Amino acid sequence: MSTTRSFTQPMIYMLIGSALILALSLGIRHAFGLYLVPMSHEFGWGHQVFSLAIAMQNLIWGAVQPITGAFADKYGSKIVVAVGGVLYCIGLLLMAMSSTSALLNLSAGLIIGLALSATSFSVLLSAVGRAVPPEKRGMAMGIASAAGSFGQFIMLPTTLLFLKHFGWSASLMISAILVALVLPLAWLLKAPIYQTKSGHAVSAPALSFKQVLHRVKQHKPFWFLAMGFLVCGFQVVFLGVHLPGYLIDHGFSATTGTVFLALIGLFNIVGTYTAGWLGDKYSKPKLLMWLYAIRGFSIIAFLALPLSLFTIYTFGIIMGLLWLSTVPLTNGIVAQMFGVKYLTMLSGLVFFTHQIGSFFGGWLGGLNHDLMGNYNYIWVISIVLSFFAVFMHSFVTEETVIHD
Template sequence: MTASQDDTRFSKPLIYMLIGSAFILALSLGIRHGFGLYLVPMSHEFSWNHQVFSLAIAMQNLLWGAVQPFTGALADKYGSKIVVAVGGVLYTIGLLLMSVSSSAWLLDLSAGLIIGMALSATSFSVLLSAVGRAAHPSRRGMAMGIASAAGSFGQFIMLPTTLLLIKNFGWSSALVISAILAALIIPLAWMLKAPMYTDPNSKQVSHKPALSFKQILKIAFSHKPFIWLALGFLVCGFQVVFLGIHLPGYLIDHGFDASTGTVFLALVGLFNIVGTYSAGFLGDKFSKPHLLMWLYGLRGIAIIAFLALPLTTWSVYIFGTVMGLLWLSTVPLTNGIVANMFGVKYLTMLSGIVFFTHQVGSFFGGWLGGLNHDITGNYNIIWACSIVLSAFGVLVHFFVNEKAVVDD
């Protein structure tokens, strides 16, 4: 084996970082994906309409995205482990407060404000950027795909676990137990210590001064493909949050019990393990913008088929399987494009900027889903929006390329 070939293998520090990132994402995203299961029991207990809970989760997603560039800037400057550890503390506090939320304002504070901030520090942008910096460029997509798949495994495990906790102990106790699990993020953050990858054969030493936050923003927003990429990520946020929060309620409206929606979301998590890993692997070999076009197009086709066919338990499970393959496969591809455009030095911050548009979509997917249901008693308008947005997602990626703008 040559030195250059050996250099592409995952180093021990990177392997430890992948393991730590895997557990952190599994906990962070696994707990977060179970929030849709609290909509019905909390709304019934406090006589809320669907919009109350939906607005809190929509606020969570919007704040998560708005804070993400600043969280990313802190991670780029001070390191990921400190930022992730603080996020673990906030996540624990937010879940404990959510467990005693008997009013809309307290739910907005806990599930919306505090957990939104916590997610900005314990989810994809910070962790995948840390992994991307430490990995060899030829293995960067695969490394990000492995870390992304871990979050899906957490969803697969946590969703049925959350349902069992709610059924056996009540929604409040389920949130307290989730808070205890979220506290494990704090010690796991110390596994994120792999250094940035440097080419051992390169003799060049960069003496370029660090760019300011304002300078990075100017470069990013003057690059049109970056703007198109961000707009495409908005589609992803709208669709996944609408389905994640409202599909269990949609199924209950059509006579199914809560377990059917839970199995749907668990299948999404299970098959997203395959989808995200495959996306990372394929992204190292094929055009990432072209792969994203296929993903958004197939999402639209899957939604149309789900609505057009008779609604049965098996159609729900097949839809969950298909959507799982397409669910967060966008994440390693989108982050990989950002890395190719701008290098990895400012990857966390720039990924955070793109992720903000994802969360704008998440806000509207979560909130408008509840508003549509409260006004009309169904989700028809939001289903139609999801289909139209899939076509939009295909279109915008025609204008995205991976050409480097800033060197590492």
């Protein structure tokens, strides 16, 4: 295998740094659902208060992601990720002191939302995508995504242990210390843009920023892809935030919900890596259609079968395989359509729709619970949206609009 087709040392450092940052950033965020019950009980909040803060977090994260992505495209991922790490620490420390809904919205909502826009998939996977050869892009993104999943698996039982022994406030402070590791890890993100044997960067389209945006605006498959990603956001945030509470409502312990989310994180490692690998070999839009269809049928089966530890944990395994498998496939399609020069910003545009879905999945889940005492309507919406996503992706192609 030629050197240009192999991962060079800077590429490997980039991959390691991105993987560890995603593990920390997404692992800590994935455990936020465990704070819903203890914080709501201590301050006498309904589920809607905490749910709204997390919903705001996701909406702000998505709204500023294209802007954060544009900064990363222009100034480099290293600086953007380091700033995001600082904001993440501040947000967690303020969240640990949140005794009012206003302070919770400021910390968990605004500040951590801004931090996640700089320390999560759009910035880090785009950095990886630029650094590796196009034929290995899907696999590299899958590896980085899988590491984020491993962080989710590790942080859930760890957070539950902290909550049981130290309480929710101290647990958030410990998380702030852990996320401070993002700052030194950010300096590993300095691999140059991949170049061909002739020395030409693969990401140098002779189009201006405005010209690229004009192409994007007119390209309908891009917006069908974005609408499908909205469904992913709705489902993962609803399950991540509300499934532990749903299980408590049905007589199961907080440990059961933690194991469910940990299984998602564990099997997400397999799912994201496999999705990235398959995306280099088969049609990414068709793979996404299968993913969303299986999600829909899995939710139907989970609700139809008697609730037991077996059905809960089996559902966690299945959802884990499908959880973030959409991310390397979706980002890979964007890179195929428009190249990698503006990949962070364009991935951010698609991700914004994901976060609109996340907002409604988080907020409506809490609202439905407070008004009706259950999550029935949200389950129905989740099922309908699965097949809506299948329909949307049937119009998505991998046609190259801007050549690398």
